[in-house]
Amino acid sequence: MDEEESLVTIGGNGWGEAFLRAVFTQPQVGLHVLDRDLRVIKVNKVAAGLRGNPAERVVGRPAAEAYALYGIAYDETVLRDVLATGRSATDFLVTGRPTGDAHRRSVFSVSVHRLDDADGHALGLVVTSTDVTDRERARARLGLLHDAHERIGTGLDVERTARELVQVTLPGFADSVVVALTDAVLRGEDPALESADTAPLLRCAAAGRTEAGPPVPDVGPVLLPGIFGDTLPEAATLLPAEAADGRRPQAVLVAPLKAHGQVLGAVAFHRADTAEPYGPDDVVLADAIAARTATCLENALRFTREHVVMYALQGWPLRQHEATQRAVDVAQRHRPGGTGAGSWYDVIPLPGARVALVAGQVENPGLSAVATMSRLRTAVHSLSTLDLDPHELLARLHTTTRRLSGEQGDAPGADEPTASCTIAVYDPAVGRLDVARAGTSLFAVVRPDGSVDDRPVEDGPLLGAEGPPFACATHELPEGSTLCLASAPPPGDEGARPDGIMAALSRPDRDPEAMADDVERLLAPDRVLLLARTRRLSPDELAEWDIPFDFEAVGTARNLVEDRVAVWDLPLDPFAVTLVASELVTNAIRYGEAPITLRLLRDGAGVICEVSDAGQAAPHLRHAKAVDEGGRGLLICASIADDWGVRYIDDRKTVWAEIGTKGPARS
Structure with missing residues (x-):
């Protein structure tokens, strides 16, 4: 027995009316029956839009007109398509506002099925609707x-x-x-x-x-x-x-x-x-x-x-010290981008009218990188007072970076800091450039004829990372050469094209500020740029003599210094200057080795006295007893001079003393 015969049998036994009555009186699904003209011929009480309203208000009306009274829009196209094809439309959503509740918007899931007679001819449609407002x-x-x-x-x-x-x-x-x-x-x-x-x-x-x-x-x-x-x-x-x-x-x-x-x-x-x-x-x-x-x-x-x-840590005010102007003319650029790149540069005046140029960057941008940058920058300033060669300074800075790495290694998620850094020391007395590099930051030398050396020193390992010793090099530069230092590109940025940067540097007829403007446009934000045009000390700023390795030459040295101070017409006590010079020369003859060189540098209203010899023994202060006949030379120099120290270059050492460079001359 097929499905249609089953329904007939049920109807014949009185089940048909019971079935229809149950369907039309159930409280969950709304039913409305439409004829072939899409007019409503029967509805149940829960049909969409009625909600307790009399059925007479919609029965006999076209479906679209009947339910428009309740804010429900039926798509008549869907109804006619089901009527024509017999293909049911199921589970499409319609919305409306129930009667008596204009603020509430209800959503109904509607299905449309065609009603056929025994011969398969369309009688009309049955439309079912379920309230799915809460679900939607x-x-x-x-x-x-x-x-x-x-x-x-x-x-x-x-x-x-x-x-x-x-x-x-x-x-x-x-x-x-x-x-x-x-x-x-x-x-x-x-x-x-x-x-x-x-x-x-x-x-x-x-x-x-x-x-x-x-x-x-x-x-x-x-x-x-x-x-x-x-x-x-x-x-x-x-x-x-x-x-x-x-x-x-x-x-x-x-x-x-x-x-x-x-x-x-x-x-x-x-x-x-x-x-x-x-x-x-x-x-x-x-x-x-x-x-x-x-x-x-x-x-x-x-x-x-x-x-x-x-921004506060990276936006430090950097002033060009007057002392650096005797060695280089500097142009600096830094365009903060707020990424915490940890980039920095420094221009540090050194004894003997020399200057140190520094550019560096901590890897892995962020606040920790900026904090590490500040600590490394402080370390560079402190280490520069030791008058170390650039590669030795980098070696000690590497140790500092490894120590910082050890301190941060215990923190969860902390990155071990590494950094790139280039340090160049320029001596305007002889035009000597000593440079060392950690990492691959930009460093180039532009000579007065326009030639550009983009690799004056090889790349070295990063500070804090494993690798060979740091690369270093020494050059003798003609006056008017330009040094270009810039931090490495940030992660994900390959940086400006090298040929573009070299083209921007290859016109040394411009001043450093103009060159810096052209190069800065090629660099990403947060990269730092330092350009320095080198100078040489003139004969009016520098005097140098070779001193015989003989104590009798001390008097000659004293006379040479006294005459030069008089020629320069400095507001200094000549006796103080000559006393410092004679004590340094005496110390070199007594404890050093030949040859000995005496050099006097004019520094504003003061002078710097330098004595070099081939000995490697480091001088140190002695506190002589009252009955001792010697041992007071460096103590006298330290008492008279503003500052003094010693540095080593190649196989020679230089003991220097500054007199009258930090204030009025002492009487």
């Missing part, structure tokens, strides 16, 4: 929450995050949205500094509305007390709205933006008077969206604070 609302809430996770917090800026919250929730969740943040958050400060006993000062950071939405304030005004209530609620809350014109406006849904107990701001959602009011599920959703936004705001605030710290 839950799906919409999940979709909105997903959008919030995807679209809020795409940037590390608090105001941008506030605008994204408005864009995500408008118009699907609200007709007007106002996001306010505390003054501390807008200034990039830690909200924990705000007193917990006082209501936070909230300012409008973003707002938006639909055409039907209530008005919203402009960005900037103070909003508390105001639309968020007299005090900010602890969780998402519905606040009753008041209207003076007798209307019944919608309640405002207010949610605080809090992270780890600290108030970052608040958001207010408002729907138009004709929209469906907020319910408990909407309050839960608002809480979840606010929590997501607060997390993004906290991340943005942390980035802002780190950005401020990094």
